[in-house]
Amino acid sequence: MRYIISLLLASLALPTSLALPSWAEVPKVMTDIPPVHALVSQVMGDLGRPELLLERGASEHDFQLRPSQAAALADAGLVVWIGPELTPWLDRALEGSGEARAQLPLLAVPGTLTRAYADDGAHMAEEGHDDHGHDDHGHEKGHDHSGTDPHAWLDPANAKAWLGAIAAELARIDPDNAATYAANATTAVAGIDQLDADLTARFATLKDKPVVVFHDAYGYLADHYGLHIFGSIALGDATAPGAARLSELRDAAAGGAVLCVFPEAQHDPKLAEQLAEGSGAALGPALDPNGSTLEPGPGLYAALLTGLADAMTSCAAP
Numbered sequence: 073m074r075y076i077i078s079l080l081l082a083s084l085a086l087p088t089s090l091a092l093p094s095w096a097e098v099p100k101v102m103t104d105i106p107p108v109h110a111l112v113s114q115v116m117g118d119l120g121r122p123e124l125l126l127e128r129g130a131s132e133h134d135f136q137l138r139p140s141q142a143a144a145l146a147d148a149g150l151v152v153w154i155g156p157e158l159t160p161w162l163d164r165a166l167e168g169s170g171e172a173r174a175q176l177p178l179l180a181v182p183g184t185l186t187r188a189y190a191d192d193g194a195h196m197a198e199e200g201h202d203d204h205g206h207d208d209h210g211h212e213k214g215h216d217h218s219g220t221d222p223h224a225w226l227d228p229a230n231a232k233a234w235l236g237a238i239a240a241e242l243a244r245i246d247p248d249n250a251a252t253y254a255a256n257a258t259t260a261v262a263g264i265d266q267l268d269a270d271l272t273a274r275f276a277t278l279k280d281k282p283v284v285v286f287h288d289a290y291g292y293l294a295d296h297y298g299l300h301i302f303g304s305i306a307l308g309d310a311t312a313p314g315a316a317r318l319s320e321l322r323d324a325a326a327g328g329a330v331l332c333v334f335p336e337a338q339h340d341p342k343l344a345e346q347l348a349e350g351s352g353a354a355l356g357p358a359l360d361p362n363g364s365t366l367e368p369g370p371g372l373y374a375a376l377l378t379g380l381a382d383a384m385t386s387c388a389a390p
């Protein structure tokens with residue numbers, strides 16, 4: 073009996089006798105889209121790897137969680153995501169999963185630069201839709217596209233603000249590793265500064281050249297780098313455009329008003345092809361604004377923006 077008790081005490085003592093390494097406290101982190109996963113990966117560094125919900129080639133606007141993903145979400149110690157403005161599907165899942173959980177919706181982080189969706193661009197403004205807020209003249213598309221544009225990761229200044237917020241939130245949950253999170257975030261901010269300087273030089277070749285994109289996702293990129301988005305085929309939520317919108321865009325883009333039309337990796341290129349053909353604009357390579365065709369990991373954020381610069385400037389080259 074004495075032997076059994078001492079054995080029991082020994083086994084009880086075992087966990088504390090093995091000094092707990094600090095990584096035992098690192099939370100399981102779930103992220104929504106690849107660029108957010110990349111920023112969290114940079115902050116966590118060697119301490120751990122966040123999980124990613126959005127799958128290869130998927131659109132951020134139209135995604136359905138598999139049961140295994142819902143279970144992983146329920147199990148997460150921290151959810152870092154853009155916010156309900158981008159992914160209502162994740163908002164519903166978070167509500168449905170019940171108990172309060174640490175979450176960091178990045179659009180709500182202080183210092184985040186947000187922009188409202190523009191009106192439908194130059195071609196729609198001609199129609200006098202300049203007061204599109206909460207009036208009731210309605211849109212032929214049948215839904216509202218005013219409000220905050222959630223594609224805020226495409227402004228590198230936001231990525232920098234978010235790195236600090238991610239480090240602070242991880243430090244709050246896992247104070248033992250606070251210094252590591254902070255140091256990793258500082259390194260990542262320096263990396264984005266360098267990337268930004270490089271991209272500023274590259275996007276200068278496209279400055280003020282009118283281009284058409286597939287969905288209204290590039291306002292932050294355009295504001296930051298001085299690009300001229302002439303219009304978008306689909307609205308910011310990437311729902312299929314109506315015939316009236318398409319013909320209006322085609323008319324406005326006719327006669328060389330637009331340099332390039334860019335399809336998107338997550339969507340059928342057919343409409344972009346038709347618009348390019350009908351307007352005489354060049355058909356550019358497919359853009360990947362959410363990075364879902366890229367290899368997830370810490371380097372994805374830079375790869376995403378560099379990929380956009382490669383694709384967009386290639387079409388603008390003489």
Ligand SMILES: [Zn+2]
Nearest residue numbers: 132289308310
């Ligand atoms: Zn989008």
